[in-house]
Amino acid sequence: MEVASWASSDAVRRSMQGNRSRDTSPELAVRRLLHAAGLRYRVNIRPLKSLRRTADVVFTKRKIAVFIDGCFWHGCPDHYVIPKTNVHYWSPKIETNLARDADTSAQLREAGWTVLRFWEHQPPADVAELVIAEVRTTRPAHS
Numbered sequence: 001m002e003v004a005s006w007a008s009s010d011a012v013r014r015s016m017q018g019n020r021s022r023d024t025s026p027e028l029a030v031r032r033l034l035h036a037a038g039l040r041y042r043v044n045i046r047p048l049k050s051l052r053r054t055a056d057v058v059f060t061k062r063k064i065a066v067f068i069d070g071c072f073w074h075g076c077p078d079h080y081v082i083p084k085t086n087v088h089y090w091s092p093k094i095e096t097n098l099a100r101d102a103d104t105s106a107q108l109r110e111a112g113w114t115v116l117r118f119w120e121h122q123p124p125a126d127v128a129e130l131v132i133a134e135v136r137t138t139r140p141a142h143s
Helices: 010-017 025-036 087-110 124-137
Strands: 042-045 055-059 064-069 114-119
Touching: 025 055, 025 064, 025 124, 064 087, 064 124, 087 114, 114 124
Parallel strands: 064 114
Antiparallel strands: 042 055, 055 064
16 A cells, blocks of 8 residues: 655655755854864754754753754744645644744753754854854853
8 A cells, every 4th residue: 555645746755855854054064163163062962862852063061052943844934935735744744843843942941951043044154153152151061
């Protein structure tokens, strides 16, 4: 028995399957700037082992988790446009992503983490500047 695809066409399916979940262009651009500033960090790890969610950039000693969210997948208020096909699939999917993002941020903050969220469309230099400022002003957490 063949299961119906969530994609509206084979071309859409191939396009969506080609989307990266990590090491996206915006992430790489920000990471290059952070590294050039002398910062060292972990990439794509769970800030909390008990939470099955990963952050894009993590400063473990300072308990700072950085997320660079894609405009489509995370429902950017400036750029997200509801797809014209498969609305019954995409609307709940993006709503679930938004709820998961909010829950992730809340759980991390409750555990003493600083959560920094950025959109993929924000200039990497601006994002890096804000991250660098936060890292340099946050004391290392005591274990």
